[in-house]
Amino acid sequence: MxxxxxxRFLRALGHVLKPVITVGKGDISEALIKETSEALASHELIKVKILESCLMDRHEVAAELSAGCQAEVAQVLGRTLLLYKAAKEPRLELPKEAKAKK
Incomplete structure (x- = not known):
């Protein structure tokens, strides 16, 4: 989680990215999940564009793709998703949790 x-850190990095995956009219298929998993394995952070012809709600698409790829949804903005999955050898170093103040 x-x-x-x-x-916030991932959203800042993802701002300049171009969409790697496009979700079209069909539902989320195994091929789309496999393609998304491969993109996440090579990039760690990807943008997914949902076309207007897609019949599913954007939040449903985000939930299904993230569950199928074991990824985290960093952002859902309009018809664009930002997905993150840490690689076996991570290139992105996420900020640590802040220590609780007493």
Whole structure:
């Protein structure tokens, strides 16, 4: 589970990214999940564009893709998703949780 600080960090990095995956008219298929998993394995952080012809709700698409790929949803903004999955050898170093103040 990502903290708010980590999501903010990922959103800042994802701002300049171009969409790697496009979700079209069909439902979320095994092929789409496999393609998304491969993209996450090579990039760690990807943008997914949902076309207007997609019949599913954008939050449903985010939930199904993240569950199928064991990824975290960093952002859902309009018809664009930002997905993150740490690689075996991570290239992105996420900010640590802040220590609780007493």
């Amino acid at each position: 990502l903290t708010g600080k980590q999501k």
